[in-house]
Amino acid sequence: MKSLRWSLPLAIFVILVAFLWVGLSRDPREVPSPLIGKHAPAFELAKLHAPSETLATADLKGTVWLLNVWASWCVSCRVEHPLLVELAKANIVPVYGLDYKDEPDAGRAWLAQHGDPYTASIVDRDGRVGIDYGVYGVPETFLIDKAGVVRYKQIGPLTPEALKQKILPLVRELQK
């Protein structure tokens, strides 16, 4: 027993290394979303700027749209936000925002501060819709086609490359 005591730190470390080893073979950024190719989970949520109105997935049938999951508390959202603002100016594809686990006041203030690229933002205060969409880190962006099928998922902040090389070509194709 006594000699085992000195080996305890080693034992803990071996377990830790085993986990790190498995962790290495996985990319935390690229979670293959089970949603791709399936229908986007339906929701009907209150709008951030007009709490008495709601937006439902059904309203968006027939359009290609982006769902961007954001929050005022999210650090990386600040990184991708200028890109979204630019995208909104170009008017290529409507971007809907899902204000995830956020205080609506904080969310509105954040958009006032950083600019509002969203056609509309909806409030997912308790994160239910986020769970349906498999959101595990904010920001995330989903591309949804006219039939309501998820075609692409970006985990983490949008990058200019991802936008130019993957999302926008796909949007053009889906809009045809």
Added chain:
Amino acid sequence: MIPELGHFALILALLVAIAQSMLPLAGAAYREPRLMALAKPAARAQFLLVVTAFACLAASFVGNDFSVQNVATNSNSELPLHYRFAATWGSHEGSLLLWTLMLAGWTFAVTLFSRNLPPVLLARVIAVMGWVSVGFLLFLLFTSNPFDRLVPPAPEGRDLNPLLQDPGMVIHPPMLYMGYVGFSVAFAFAIAALLGGRLDATWARWSRPWTTVAWAFLTIGIALGSGWAYYTLGWGGWWFWDPVENASFMPWLTGTALIHSLAVTEKRGAFKSWTVLLAILAFSLSLLGTFLVRSGVLTSVHAFATDPARGVFILVFLALVVGGSLTLFAWRAGKVGLGGIFGVVSRESTLLANNILLIVAMASVLLGTLYPLFLDALDLGKISVGPPYFDAVFYPLLAPAVFLMGVGPMARWNKASLPDLWTRLKWALGVAVVAAVFLPFILGRWSPLIAAGLFLALWVVVSSIVNLRTRLAGSHRHGIVAKLAANSPSYYGMLLAHLGVAVFIVGVTLVKGYESEQDVRLDLGQTVDAGGYAFKFLGVVPGPGPNYRALTGTVEVRKDGRLIETLKPEKRIYNASGQTMTIAAIDIGLFGDRYVSLGEPLSADDIDGAWGVRIYLKPFIDWIWMGAFLMALGGIVAVCDRRYRLAIQRRTGAIGPAASAGAPAN
């Protein structure tokens, strides 16, 4: 030519490091003085070679040599000189080279300042540091060569990440790495002691100054990083529990525990195996931090350059170094023994309790940081752990640790009595409680958390004053100056560092309790009031920067109609990358900052119109960093203690554990 020279110097450094890691160790095993004597010159030669390599890389950056891949990816000819120099460590390769340089520098320092260490111990210490260096040089040369050429050369560089173009970049990474890597000395001493099977008070006295200096650097490095985040990210936060921040915080917590544990081992001969374990842990966590930052196993705002293939290398290296050390520990620690025994109420027991709280706090940070990875590895889903977890777990663990900071220095070694402690500290406790209950009313708003935070800070300060008074009253000398001079620098270092903790707690408590923020739309000339200050918006003008275009706003801050500061918050659009950066403008004050950052113009094309402006009041926030600097200063003062120099000057055998010249009286 210069990059090739640097590359060649690195290869030579690797060969020298291999010699440095093997020969002295063999010499120590066979008691062969000539082999042991190789340790010093090898370490010095290695330092020279790594400095050469580093200088070559820096020269390539400063001279805009875009035929070097690393330079072409991380610099730009428009980049100002000091950022071109700092870009040397702006990439993955460069920061690893900085790591190696720091390691070689610390080893060089050991050869300079340990002239009278027993040769066997010195040979082992330098050899152990050589092993670590071999690992890093192999890593550099085989996976991350900073000198790789680009054929054909790029006409222009891609530019340094704008987030890194900041004075913080020039100084934060070197300081942080000094701290990280500095723990390698304590680690090498611990391994050398385990190898030799001899672990006593002299060993602790040799390890202490090295550990304390490394800890002081790490403290400053973390504080600088936090200050940098505060003013560059444009939204006024100072700590985010980001994995990379955690990676630097875990060695700090362990290092703090180690400093205190070493004190006990030196003064009382107790906690021996615990101290050795902490020394191994502190450096292991530094390595783990490097792994987490460089391998990309976790997502982080800091993940600038990650590559899973490199992760495999660091993980194997980590497994060898840490696994090897812990195996050695499991094998030898039993022989080293536990050291002295002590009473349930004693200075030892309070320090042990504090140590355990610090290590549990460290473990909770480690768990929170790696939890997403654990779940993912077990296929239980992907999650992220955020500030709510850390806030809920961390503060309750550190609060009792801070409380013990007041008790520990007052308790006697070996055996203290609770009634005696109560008599000596009851007034301090009373003053702290009463002041903590009433102060929040004066400051504005009462909340239990504010009162609790203030209580802890006041308790540390008042109990330190009581401690100093008791010391002075017990001194036989005459006159206050003589009485003050009778105490050792290490005693004052402790008081300063503890005072730093109190100042830090005041900062955290008050900024969390009383900060306010406003997002306002301001027209030209419009004024908004916040916390007794009037902020007047005077518009935004475009202007050129060295490598960016800037939009600079002007906001006048007035109090009672008197102009106290004109703030110039900026938005920058960098030419090479097209990225935007928000640079906040801060009117710094001892009792709080006024922080202004620019949002977006009301209509995108009209910069002369109304703007969204964010105005923060951050009461006492600078106390957070002042506290950290006081802690580091305390560490530096403690290292100036005479007995460390004596330990160097005298023959080692002459100093027994009890005969330490400058040691405090009780």
